[in-house]
Amino acid sequence: MDSFAGEKPALRWVVHASVLFLVVLWVVPTLGLLISSFRTADQIATSGWWRALFPSEQNLTLRSAAPETQVLEDGLYVIQGKLFGDDQTVKISRWGISSREIDAFTPGETAELRRGGTITVDGDGNYRMENTEEFTGNRGARIFVTAELPPEFTFDNYQTVLFDKGSSDSMGRAFFSTLTVTIPATIIPILVAAFAAYALAWMDFPGRALLIAAVVGLLVVPLQLALIPLLKFHLNIGIGKGYLGVWLAHTGFGMPLAIYLLRNYMAGLPRDLIENARVDGATEFQIFTKLILPLSFPALASFAIFQFLWTWNDLLVAKVFLIDATGQTTVMTNRIVELLGTRGGNWEILATAAFVSIAVPLVVFFAMQKYLVRGLLAGSVK
Incomplete structure (x- = not known):
């Protein structure tokens, strides 16, 4: 039966399978290296290159606006803003104000700041800080968030x-x-x-x-x-x-x-x-x-x-x-x-x-x- 015309010998299939295996074995790491070269450090740390086209959940450390931006509203000093840019579609799942508890709060909850006042962060990254006394310091408060970020590619690595x-x-x-x-x-x-x-x-x-x-x-x-x-x-x-x-x-x-x-x-x-x-x-x-x-x-x-x-x-x-x-x-x-x-x-x-x-x-x-x-x-x- 193996000698019939038009039927390929088994050895030929073994050769083709071996060549295909070697090609895949060589191409996959090269493709992964290429994709990783266009990704940011946070994305590489949180997900593999094969998930580069999908959103990834990352732990980020951000800061609110500086105290000099505060305004007085109805007897309260208020600092408000957005943790991410307007062009970024981000969904926050957890957040916190301490490095030991970066996921202590859910979006919409209010936390007590160490230096007085409160802060509220919603799921889109909007925050609002309130205090009966004036905020002090040169930098804004640290905010730790766990968010799902869209895929991002950059040429900064090659630059x-x-x-x-x-x-x-x-x-x-x-x-x-x-x-x-x-x-x-x-x-x-x-x-x-x-x-x-x-x-x-x-x-x-x-x-x-x-x-x-x-x-x-x-x-x-x-x-x-x-x-x-x-x-x-x-x-x-x-x-x-x-x-x-x-x-x-x-x-x-x-x-x-x-x-x-x-x-x-x-x-x-x-x-x-x-x-x-x-x-x-x-x-x-x-x-x-x-x-x-x-x-x-x-x-x-x-x-x-x-x-x-x-x-x-x-x-x-x-x-x-x-x-x-x-x-x-x-x-x-x-x-x-x-x-x-x-x-x-x-x-x-x-x-x-x-x-x-x-x-x-x-x-x-x-x-x-x-x-x-x-x-x-x-x-x-x-």
């Missing part, structure tokens, strides 16, 4: 993270520092590896097989083994900690994979095409620039995706080769770590900073994903 230079949460400088690290660290390995891959694929010279074996062997060498020796070498030759040092480090660590991918792809190109070009008098450099590079664009794009994502999300190499005492070259990953230490409770700032950090890699990946599989599978099938 703080990206453009507020006076804020300790600003990531604008770190964003451009990360771009300064990532773009050259992606382009330089591609340029160098392309020349090496062409030589290993189409040029005969002694020791070529050994070089190919060495490249394959370097793929499994952990970069942690080379961090300290490479840093000492940079310090000895005068590079120190800076952009040049981190560019060279990323170039060296990414070179084996780049050469391996590009060499496999170039070796799979038609041999007749290369030989005909040589018969026509083309030099090796002309063959490389006019034929090989244009035909190898899928492999180049595939490695560019890997290298860009690696350098953009890197923390370890930046910590070792880049970060200075003044923080002028702090990358976004390190900035997020600093925010976790200093603003661990401000989830709206952390969510915004995290989404800003993954936004650029997402754009790069989706823009070039069609070349990813083509580049990875290059040379695997003859």
